[in-house]
Amino acid sequence: MVMMAALISGVVIHRKMFREFFTFRPQKQIQRSALDLHNMTGVVALPFHFFFAFTGLAIFAAWLYLPLSSTLLKPLHDHAEVQEAENTGLPHERSGIPASIASVDAMVAEAKRRWTARDMPGEVGYLAMYHLGDSNGYISIFRAGSDRVALVGEGIHFKASTGELLREDPPRSVVGHINGFLIGLHLQHFEHWLLRWLYALGGLLGCACIATGFVFFVEKRKKQHAKSGSQGSRFVDALGTTVVTGILVATMAMLVSNRLLPSALAGKGDWEKLVFWGAWLLASGHALWRSGPVAVGKISPAWREQCWLVALLAVTAVALNWLTTGDHLGRTLFAYWPVAGVDLSLMASALASVFVARELGRREYLRAVTFEERMENKSLEAAHV
C-alpha cells in the first residue's frame, strides 16, 4: 500500500517525466545525480514497480489481510462450500464406507490426454487426494502453469476407487483469465529463465530507486541541518545505511552461518534467522554510532565500512561453501547452475561493494580536505582580524 502511494505521488511530483526520461548526469553534484538516477530507475521500470505493487495488494488484501469469508462470515462460507460440492458433483463428506484406490498413474495419463485434446498439452502441477480410503474419495489433478504466466489450472477430477472421471473444470472465464494472469505474474511459477532475470533487473532498479531516494533526501537537508545543529539528517542517514548496506550485511551473515552451523543442530533454520536479524541490528547500531560526520555535512564512514564488510562476507560465503561441500566454481560452472549462480552473484556483489567502498573512501578524503582547508582559512581570517 505504501509502495503504491509512493509510486503514484512520485509520478505526480515528477513533472518532466518524458523530457528527462533518459537523463542521468553522474558528473553533477551528488544531490542532482542521485535525483536523476532516482527518477530514471523509477520511470523506466514504472510498469514493473506498478504491477508488482498492485498484484501484491490484490493477492494479499484478498487472502491474507482480509480473509473475511472464512472468519467473520464462516456459516455463509461453509454453506457455499456444500453448495459448490453439490454443483460440481465432488463429494463434500466421507461416506464412511472403506474403499481401495485405483491406479493414480492411469488417472494422470488420462488427464494429460484430455489436456492434449484441448490443445494445451502439459505436465501435472498439483495433485490432491480427498477422503483417502473412503468410497467418496476423489483425486484432483491440475495442469502445471510453468509454460504460461497463470498458475496451475484445468483441473480434472477422478473417483479414487474406480478411476472414473467425475468432472472436468470448464475453461476459465475472462475474469478468471485476468485473475490468473495477475496472480501468476506476481508469484512467478513459470519456467522462463530470461523473464526471471528480467524480474531480477526490475527488482534491482527498484532497489536503486529507493536507495537514491534516501541519498537525495539526506543530501538535500544535510547542510541546512549542519548549520542549524539539528541531528535529523544524521538519524535518517543511519537508517539509510541500515536499509541499503545493512540488509546486505545481514543476508551475507546468514549465508555464512548456514555453512558454519552444524547441520545436525536442532532448529538450524531458526538460528540462521536469528543471525540475520542480529546482524541487521548490529549494522543499524554501527550506522548510528558512526554517523557523527553527517551532522557537520560530511559522509558517514559507516557506508564505506559496511561495503567492505559485505565484500568480505560474500567472499567468505563462497569459500566456506567450497570448504564444506567441495563445490567450487570450477566444478559447478556449466554443470550445476543453481550453486554456480549463487556463487557468481556473491562474487559480483563483492566486486561491486569493493568498487563502491573505494569510491566512497576517495570522496570522504576529498570532502575532509576541503573542510579542513576551509577551517584553516577561517582561522587565518580570524587571526588577520
Place this chain on the structure above:
Amino acid sequence: MSDQAYLFLAVLFALMGMALLALSLEAHWRQVFTTSPPKETGKKLLRTLGYVSQGLSLTFCLGADHPSMAALVWVMFLAGAAFAIGLLLAWSPGIRKSLSVLFVPSKVR
C-alpha cells in the same frame, strides 16, 4: 526461427527504439552529435521510427512465447533498454556515437 533468435531481435529492436526516442530529444541529440538538432519533422520521424521499432520488438517477443508471457518479457525489455540507453548517454560518448551511426538514417543525421 528459434526462440532465442526471436528474443535476440526483440532486445535489439527495443534498444534501437529507445535510442531513437532519446535522439528525438534535443538535450540527448547534442550529447551525441555536433550538428544542430533536427527540426520538428525530423524529431517526429525519429519518434515514429522509435515507436515502430518498439512495436517490432513486441512482434518478435510474440514469436517466441505465449502472448501473456511475451507481453511481460516485452515490458521488461523496454525497461532494460531505456536504462541501458540512459547509462550509455551518461557514460560513454565514444560508444554512443558509433551506435548512432549504425541506427540513425543518414537523412536526419
